Amino acid sequence: MKGGTPKAELERAWYQARKKIGDVRHQFPEGVQGPLFNDEFSDVYSVMYAISAADLSWPELQVLTEDLKRQVQAQPGVTKVDVFGRQAEKVHVEFSSQRLASLGISAQTVIEALARQNTVSPSGSTEGRIDRVFVRVDGTLRDARDVANVAITAGGKLLRLGDVAKVSAGLEDPPSFTVRHDGKPVLMLAITFDKHGNILALGRELESRMEALKASLPMGVVVEKVADQPSIVEESVWEFERSFLEALAIVLAVCFLFLGWRTGIVVAASVPLVLAIVAIVMLAAGWSLDRISLGALIIALGLLVDDAIIAVEMMVVKIEQGWDRVSAATFAYTSTAFPMLTGTLVTVAGFMPVGFAKSISGEYAGGIFWVVGVALIASWFVAVVFTPYLGIVLLPKTMKAHGGAAPDPYAAPLYQRLRRLLQWCMAHRVMVLAATTVLFVSAVAGMGLVQQQFFPTASRLELIVDLRLREGASFAATEAQVKRFEQVLKDDGQVQHFSAYTGAGAPRFFLSLPIELPNPSYAQIVIKTANVADREAVRRRLLDLFAAERAFPDLRGRVTRFEFGPPVGFPVQFRVVGPDTGKVRQIAYQVRDAVRQSPLVRDTQLDWNEQVRTLRVQIDQDKARLLGITSADISAMMQTVLSGAPATQIRRGEDLIDVTVRAAPSERLALEQLGDVSLFTRSGAVVPLSQVATLVPTFEEPVLWRRNRDMVLTVRSDVHDGVQGPSATMKIWPSLKPIIDKLPPGYRIEQGGAIEESDKSNQALFAVFPLMLVVMLLILMVQLQSFSRMWMVFLTAPLGLIGVVPALLIFNAPFGFVALLGVIALGGMIMRNAVILVDQIDSDIASGMPQAQAVVEATVRRSRPVVLTAAAAVLAMVPLTGSIFWGPMAMAIMGGLIAATVLTLVFVPALYMVWMKPSGPGEPDAQAAPSVSLT
Secondary structure, rough: OOOOOOHHHHHHHHHHHHHHHHHHHHOOOOOOOOOOOOOOOOOOOOOEEEEOOOOHHHHHHHHHHHHHHHHOOOOOEEEEEEEEEOEEEEEEEEEHHHHHHHHOOOOOHHHHHHHOOOOOOOOOEEEEEEEEEOOOOOOOOOOOOHHHHOOOEEEEEEEEEEHHEEEEEEEOOOOOOOOOOEEEEEEEEEEOOOOOOHHHHHHHHHHHHHHHHHOOOOEEEEEEEEEEHHHHHHHHHHHHHHHHHHHHHHHHHHHHHOHHHHHHHHHHHHHHHHHHHHHHHHHHHHOOOHHHHHHHHHHHHHHHHHHHHHHHHHHHHHOOOOHHHHHHHHHHHHHHHHHHHHHHHHHHHHOOHHOOOOOOHHHHHHHHHHHHHHHHHHHHHHHHHHHHHHHHOOOOOOOOOOOOOOOOOOHHHHHHHHHHHHHHHHHOHHHHHHHHHHHHHHHHHHHHHEEEEOOOOOOOEEEEEEEEEEOOOOOHHHHHHHHHHHHHHHHHOOEEEEEEEEEEEEOOOOOOOOOOOOOOOEEEEEEEEHHHHHHHHHHHHHHHHHHHHHOOOEEEEEEEEOOOOOOOOOOOOEEEEEEHHHHHHHHHHHHHHHHHOOOOOOEEOOOOOOEEEEEEEEHHHHHHHHHOOOOOHHHHHHHHHHEEEEEEEEEEEEEEEEEEEEEEEHOOOOHHHHHEEEEEOOOOOOOHHHOOOOEEEHHHHHOOOOOOOOEEEEEEEEEEEOHHHEEEEEEEHHHHHHHHHOOOOOEEEEEEHHHHHHHHHHHHHHHHHHHHHHHHHHHHHHHHOOOHHHHHOOOHHHHHHHHHHHHHHHHHOOOHHHHHHHHHHHHHHHHHHHHHHHHHHHHHOOOOOOOHHHHHHHHHHEEEEEEEHHHHHHHHHHHHHHHOOOOOOOOHHHHHHHHHHHHHHHHHHHHHHHHOOOOOOOOOOOOOOOOOOOO
């Protein structure tokens, strides 16, 4: 499905798919199973318990677990409970085809006898004068003993089924899916919570409920928690709280240090007010506190004090000049409210692409736009309404002693040096613009040196190990390898516990966990460690173990960490697409060999390749017709002998137990004796299969993947540590050019993996760019009332790259989807400062000040709030730099904002002088007394 599809449209699409497939279902070949629909595929299990009992039989454990499931389902907040690892109970009727043939009994006779014995059909009732009496015919099968006692007629004699076949109760053989925990078979109880519930509270309530249920379980039953999303969420919340408190302390320290303690209190008071407004809006809108929204609040924290700093700084300046507090507050409101609103809206508009991107990544991270937008708009509202009032209440009447005329607060030596720097930049404005252009071009070129990334690795402590045997490997072979690998894990002291899923992948207990299709030759092991250091140590040992190919030469092992964002699978993928299977495989071999030459990747493989052994039964149709044997008869007999044919079902409570008729192991497991299987002719005579058919060993494709109706074979690779999937793909792609140039018509090679998903996400973002640009330009136009000024401010937006690229290169941080969000938002922050500065310059010019002097004085007056707001935003990002998820974005914003702050104070004045034609006297005298009028 396309990413970003609204839920209502998705449900309609599924309805249409069901309806249309239902219309053509009658056209499917006989015996086709499905199509099957899974509307709950996206559900994520919040908690999983492994349940085992050494003293209970497997059926008894399954009954106990089902009872536990019913009790957990009654827990408020629990929406779904599933049991994984169940083994279907069966009653096996195993026969020797030769013995049955000697008695004149066919396998079909046995199947029909069982079905007739166990049929449930109406048997009537009688109406009396008072009561109505129902008649019930006894004979229903209840267990294996009843099955063995079923009567069969042979040669005019009555025989018990148990006399001619072995009847036994057991489990599905071979199994299709098993679960093991710490080396012992278990049942996995997987629980899903309400999506709109408080997962922390629901987790605590479930834990209390499970403790009570454990007390009622029989002795020897062990219930172990193997997946605990509430604890992960609790750790993430604490990470947010810690980062938030650190960022808040940093922001307040900046305010107290540079504005004084009274002024700092005024600014600090705006923080809880803004957060309270955001919390109310989130509650009303039904937004949850998750990783994205928590990170968005930390991002907003560095920005939400900007408006308050600007407003209170203006009040302080006017009070220092001798104004009373009410007049100063009024002036701060009238002079900054509208420019701050424009800057705030421009900053919010910078987050629009992620909020409206129609992609899976947009769905994943789209909450950033809404949370940050609400926070910034709330911060503006607080800055223009509450901050002036708090300033009146908390700021002193005078900020310094006055004698006669108020002294100029901008006459300090630091401001004088800034004036001289500005005058030099304006005198050499062409040089400044040229140098800035060179730096920008260098940054754009340097972006090619930054590693590209889709989404970062998660900080979870689990490892995922995929074990793949050759295609066609039996379940028993896979299970044997799993048990050998479990012994390796048991001997590793840094492994806390592990769970093995054989025959399919693990249930989705993590949103980004890729789901593997059922396959007897596949197993997945989830390993839990105590900390990240242990996780990495275990991972390195396992990678070395598989790379050596000595301990497990018969399988391919893959060790991965959890990844944030949409599931990608192998980070480097190249799809070979075409109509012919053989040609596609031939091209894929060439691509695989080329990819293996790259030092960036390891374990290059194909997603399907090996053919599987097949025994083809070639029937002599003429002989078969003469004997009255059809192809359907032979197919049914083969199915019965090898895999077993269901005859009937035993009803026991809520469960249905299949009674399966199949050949004894000596015939079922010995393909060389398959030709001796007995067939009954039309006359009742018995002939071996070899008399009417020839058994020919051959090979065939086990699975064929199609993509948009074309055959596709994917070459896929993992990357070495420190290498990002998109970067590796881009560097390998040129080496495939010779292969691409020689492709026959109708064949092509496509990029997949991380770079494909990254491109999809970026394209979805870029699709919203025109709307974002229109909104930004409209906001700027309303504020500046000039096309020329609008474009001048707009051109400052991309200059943040001058700081972004060096920051990413210095800290070796990759540029991915999350970092891209930071760069997009950075443009809004830069334009915000530029808007306020240009508005101040225009205001000074309108008051009669010469243009050159107005540029200098406006920049000097705006320097302190610009530097303070930038310092608050940059330092607020410091706690996020250690976050695996948010770190690259924090580094991008920090580097970009530092460079942008310098450019705002240096480049924008020079740009203004070049862009806007001077309308007054030339450069102001460096020693001239500055004007203090701000009106």
